[in-house]
Amino acid sequence: MSNLIPLPDAEAQCRQLAELIRPQLAKNPALVGIFSGGAWIAERLKQLLGLSEEIGLIDVSFYRDDFSAKGLHPQCRPTVIPFDVEGRHIILVDDVLYTGRTTRAAINELFDYGRPAAVELAVLADRGGRELPVAATWGAWEVTLEAGQNLVLARDDHGQLAWRLENA
Amino acid sequence: MHNPQLNKDGQLIHLLSTEGLPRAVLTQILDTAESFMEVSAREVKKVPLLRGKSIFNLFFENSTRTRTTFEIAAKRLSADVINLDINKSSTAKGETLLDTIDNLCAMDANLFVVRHASSGAPYLIAEHLQRIGRDDIHVVNAGDGRHAHPTQGLLDMYTIRHYKKDFTQLRVAIVGDILHSRVARSDIHALTTLGVPEVRAIGPETLLPKHLDKLGVHVFHNMEEGLKDCDVVIMLRLQNERMNGALLPSAGEYFRHYGLTPQKLALAKPDAIVMHPGPMNRGVEIHSAVADGPQAVILPQVTFGIAVRMAVMGIVAGN
Numbered sequence: 001m002s003n004l005i006p007l008p009d010a011e012a013q014c015r016q017l018a019e020l021i022r023p024q025l026a027k028n029p030a031l032v033g034i035f036s037g038g039a040w041i042a043e044r045l046k047q048l049l050g051l052s053e054e055i056g057l058i059d060v061s062f063y064r065d066d067f068s069a070k071g072l073h074p075q076c077r078p079t080v081i082p083f084d085v086e087g088r089h090i091i092l093v094d095d096v097l098y099t100g101r102t103t104r105a106a107i108n109e110l111f112d113y114g115r116p117a118a119v120e121l122a123v124l125a126d127r128g129g130r131e132l133p134v135a136a137t138w139g140a141w142e143v144t145l146e147a148g149q150n151l152v153l154a155r156d157d158h159g160q161l162a163w164r165l166e167n168a
Numbered sequence: 169m170h171n172p173q174l175n176k177d178g179q180l181i182h183l184l185s186t187e188g189l190p191r192a193v194l195t196q197i198l199d200t201a202e203s204f205m206e207v208s209a210r211e212v213k214k215v216p217l218l219r220g221k222s223i224f225n226l227f228f229e230n231s232t233r234t235r236t237t238f239e240i241a242a243k244r245l246s247a248d249v250i251n252l253d254i255n256k257s258s259t260a261k262g263e264t265l266l267d268t269i270d271n272l273c274a275m276d277a278n279l280f281v282v283r284h285a286s287s288g289a290p291y292l293i294a295e296h297l298q299r300i301g302r303d304d305i306h307v308v309n310a311g312d313g314r315h316a317h318p319t320q321g322l323l324d325m326y327t328i329r330h331y332k333k334d335f336t337q338l339r340v341a342i343v344g345d346i347l348h349s350r351v352a353r354s355d356i357h358a359l360t361t362l363g364v365p366e367v368r369a370i371g372p373e374t375l376l377p378k379h380l381d382k383l384g385v386h387v388f389h390n391m392e393e394g395l396k397d398c399d400v401v402i403m404l405r406l407q408n409e410r411m412n413g414a415l416l417p418s419a420g421e422y423f424r425h426y427g428l429t430p431q432k433l434a435l436a437k438p439d440a441i442v443m444h445p446g447p448m449n450r451g452v453e454i455h456s457a458v459a460d461g462p463q464a465v466i467l468p469q470v471t472f473g474i475a476v477r478m479a480v481m482g483i484v485a486g487n
Binding site: 059061062063067068070071072074075076077078079080108109112113114 | 179196199200202203205206207210211212214215216217482483485486487
């Protein structure tokens with residue numbers, strides 16, 4: 001029946017997330033979005049928070065723990081970290097927090113650029129099902145889904161973000 | 169037709185030749201290499217992708233640059249690298265190629281990088297691995313005889329795409345000893361598959377293979393004519409032994425006709441790039457003013473080569 005769960009407005013959730021993060025601005029945080037959904041959200045947060053610094057983008061393909069089973073993702077993109085990670089307050093941004101494995105991979109990759117002062121995690125949706133001790137610092141939406149369901153963030157031609165529910 | 173490089177899902181499991189690889193696979197390698205270029209620009213130039221895997225560099229023929237770049241690439245993927253200088257080891261004691269391979273399989277090898285003077289040696293190894301049911305072990309051809317040097321071909325494609333963006337508008341000239349060149353062969357197949365509309369071969373009749381036109385290549389014996397309006401000029405190394413083999417009169421004579429001088433390069437497009445797989449013979453196939461000039465991208469080729477080899481090993485080891 002969870003096929004029928006109402007899908008909230010992802011753009012409104014971005015605004016909500018921005019307000020949760022706003023009190024942190026005094027720490028001069030740097031945003032790092034995880035491809036692809038997290039990168040779109042980080043870009044949106046940058047606008048909403050009025051940050052001037054370019055955001056970082058992480059593709060965790062080279063750090064995944066399922067390489068032996070699945071091989072290299074056929075469409076990996078370059079990770080781009082346009083600032084010095086050393087000593088920075090980093091906010092990792094992802095669309096859906098699920099097993100926690102992507103977050104683990106992203107943190108590992110981040111540390112190859114330097115030792116950040118702190119890493120926090122902002123997500124649009126937390127669907128539970130964790131397989132690692134990972135928790136989001138900020139989340140806009142807690143949702144329970146069946147194992148075969150995929151929550152997918154999409155971006156249309158006008159750059160608007162919206163949720164879609166897919167059955168695997 | 170069965171292509172031993174691809175599995176039943178069309179994924180790359182060995183890299184033996186650029187011939188017969190679909191455009192999507194070539195593009196995937198180039199795209200992945202772009203991500204690895206970024207890794208090589210980091211303070212920590214290493215990703216954990218092939219941690220715990222063993223890569224054996226089997227160089228039955230000497231090569232410093234190719235072996236070194238494969239070794240760097242493997243190390244940046246966190247693999248363990250074992251360099252075997254076969255000239256000095258078991259083959260010299262009479263062991264066959266496949267016996268050597270079986271022994272290395274027993275040492276839990278995951279990937280072989282093979283350079284061999286005989287065309288087809290990497291195919292022989294790939295087929296042997298399939299026969300003994302070791303589809304978990306992969307082969308990358310690092311140059312076999314006159315046949316293929318696919319990672320050089322792919323790094324050349326990466327270089328061209330980096331500077332020229334779009335393959336489908338280009339005129340590319342390959343100059344020199346194409347007859348003996350595995351690089352030229354790998355380049356021609358890749359260029360054609362990637363949609364380059366005009367590939368030219370420039371060289372003396374004695375150094376050009378027959379039937380190049382069947383590959384869609386335009387043949388020129390006059391370098392001035394051949395270079396006209398080219399976007400990319402790929403120079404090939406002239407091997408000294410060709411001089412002794414009566415295929416050519418002398419190095420000086422060759423340079424007069426087929427050496428790339430600033431004057432000849434001026435006939436190509438003003439923004440043409442000059443490539444060379446190295447090692448260069450200055451004053452034989454290329455003038456120093458060109459080799460060190462603003463249009464040469466010969467050293468960037470070496471850097472790109474590491475990222476391309478990381479991409480190839482990362483892709484095949486995962487399939």
